[in-house]
Amino acid sequence: MAQLPAGVARPEYDRGQACGIVHFGIGAFTRAHQAAYTDACLAAGQKGWVIAGVSMRSASVADQLNPQDGLYTLTVRAAGQDDTRVIGAVGQVLVAGRDHADIAARIASPDCQIVTFTVTEKGYCRAPDGSLDMARAEEGFYPILCEALAARRDRGVAGLSLLSCDNLSGNGRQPNRLMLEWIDARTPDLRDWFMQNCSTPDSMVDRIVPASSDEDLDALEGRLGLRDEGAVFTEGFSQWVVEDDFAGPRPAWHDHGAQIVPDVTPYEAAKLRMLNGAHSLLAYAGLDHGYSFVHQAMADPELRSLVQQLMTSEAAPTIDAGEGQDLAAYAAELVRRFDNPALNHRLIQIAMDGSQKIGQRWLDTLAIQQARGHSCDAILTGLAHWLHHVSGDVRPVEDPQAETLRGVWRQAGAGGVVLAMFGKGGPIASDWTPTQADIAAIDGRLQSLR
Known part of the structure; x- marks a missing residue:
C-alpha cells in the first residue's frame, strides 16, 4: 500500500x-x-x-x-x-x-x-x-x-x-x-x-x-x-x-x-419493480437489438421509451410509497444512472438467472395491474424478449432452469409457450395469469423476433 x-x-x-x-x-x-x-x-x-x-x-x-x-x-x-x-x-x-x-x-x-x-x-x-x-x-x-x-x-x-x-x-x-x-x-x-x-x-x-x-x-x-x-x-x-x-x-x-x-417494504418494492424490472427489460430487449451494455440500450429511443413506461406508468402505480419517497424523482435518477457510459454494465450479466428474477421484477406488477383492469405493454414486451432468450436458440442461457425452460419450448412451441410457461402447472409460478389479450400481445412480439 x-x-x-x-x-x-x-x-x-x-x-x-x-x-x-x-x-x-x-x-x-x-x-x-x-x-x-x-x-x-x-x-x-x-x-x-x-x-x-x-x-x-x-x-x-x-x-x-x-x-x-x-x-x-x-x-x-x-x-x-x-x-x-x-x-x-x-x-x-x-x-x-x-x-x-x-x-x-x-x-x-x-x-x-x-x-x-x-x-x-x-x-x-x-x-x-x-x-x-x-x-x-x-x-x-x-x-x-x-x-x-x-x-x-x-x-x-x-x-x-x-x-x-x-x-x-x-x-x-x-x-x-x-x-x-x-x-x-x-x-x-x-x-x-x-x-x-x-x-x-x-x-x-x-x-x-x-x-x-x-x-x-x-x-x-x-x-x-x-x-x-x-x-x-x-x-x-x-x-x-x-x-x-x-x-x-x-x-x-x-x-x-x-x-x-421500521419498514423496508416500499423501498424494496421500488427497487425490484422499477430499477430491477427496467434492468431486465434492457437486458433481454437490448441483447435482441444487438447491444452489449446498458448505456447502449438506453441510447435506443424505442428501448428508452419502454423503460420509462415500465417505471412510471406500470411499476410506480403499484407501490405504496413511504414517507418522503418520491417515485417520479427515483425514476428520473434511474434513467441518469442507466445512461452512465463509464460503467459498461453488461446486459448478459443482468440476463442471468431470469427464471429466479422476473417474478418479483415483472409478474408482481402484472398481477397488481391486472386486478385493477390494466395491462402493461412494456412488461409484456420484456416477457417476449425473455421467452426468446430462454428458447436457447439465440445465445447461451445461464439459468438454473435452463433445461426445463427449453423443454417447455420444445413441447409447447411458439404458439403455446406463453400459457405453458406462465399458466397453471408451468415452471414460472406467480399470481399473474396471462389473459388471451396478454398471450396475443406476447405472441405477436415473439413472431417478429423469430
Whole structure:
C-alpha cells in the first residue's frame, strides 16, 4: 500500500481485530457495497467488525483476495473521472466446500454478531412453488449455518442477525421461512432457540456494480502501478435501507449513509419493480437489438421509451410509497444512472438467472395491474424478449432452469409457450395469469423476433 499513488485512500485501522461479520457470497457487489459501508465504520474507530467472506461456488475470489491479505481497490466511476480507494474490511475469504469447518467455527464464535448474504436469488434454493428445495439446499449455506447456530445454542452464545442483501421480495421473511424449513427437516430441536434468539431483518440494497473486465484491471494497473486482481468498479450512487430488527450489536452503518427504518417494504418494492424490472427489460430487449451494455440500450429511443413506461406508468402505480419517497424523482435518477457510459454494465450479466428474477421484477406488477383492469405493454414486451432468450436458440442461457425452460419450448412451441410457461402447472409460478389479450400481445412480439 505504501507504493500506491498519494491520491488513493487506504485503511489505517487495525485489520487484525475480531471478525464480527461472516458474509456468504463475497462477489463484486458486496465488495462495492456492504464492505464499503463497514470499511467506513472501521475507519471511524469502531471495533470488531472485520468481515470473513465465504465464496459459495468457486475459489476464484479467495484466489484473488487472500494473496492480497483481503485488500482490494474500489473505484467509483463517473464520466471522465475515476476515484479509487483501498478497502480493508475483508479479513479473509473462505470457500464453502473446502473450508466448511472453519466457516462454521467463525459463525459459532462469540465474536460473530451478523451473518450477511448476497448469494443471488437462486442461492436460496427455492423450488418453483417457493418452498425449500432440500436437495439443492444441501449444497448451499443451510448446512453450515444450521451447524453453527446449533453450536452457539449448545455453548450458551447469543443468537445472530441474518441479513440478506439480495433482490428478493421480503428478503428477511423469506430466508426466515426457508431456514425454518431446513431446521424442521434436519435439526427440529433448534427451532425454538432460532425463533427466540435470531432475527432476519429485511433490507434493500442499490448500487450498480458491473463485473470487472481484464481491460478494467489493466487500465487500473497502469494508473496505480500495481496489479489488483480483486478490484471492483461501481457508480457514485449507493443506497442501503435496513429494517431495525437486529438480534444484537451492529456497525453504525447509519453514520455512513445507510437508512435504518421500521419498514423496508416500499423501498424494496421500488427497487425490484422499477430499477430491477427496467434492468431486465434492457437486458433481454437490448441483447435482441444487438447491444452489449446498458448505456447502449438506453441510447435506443424505442428501448428508452419502454423503460420509462415500465417505471412510471406500470411499476410506480403499484407501490405504496413511504414517507418522503418520491417515485417520479427515483425514476428520473434511474434513467441518469442507466445512461452512465463509464460503467459498461453488461446486459448478459443482468440476463442471468431470469427464471429466479422476473417474478418479483415483472409478474408482481402484472398481477397488481391486472386486478385493477390494466395491462402493461412494456412488461409484456420484456416477457417476449425473455421467452426468446430462454428458447436457447439465440445465445447461451445461464439459468438454473435452463433445461426445463427449453423443454417447455420444445413441447409447447411458439404458439403455446406463453400459457405453458406462465399458466397453471408451468415452471414460472406467480399470481399473474396471462389473459388471451396478454398471450396475443406476447405472441405477436415473439413472431417478429423469430
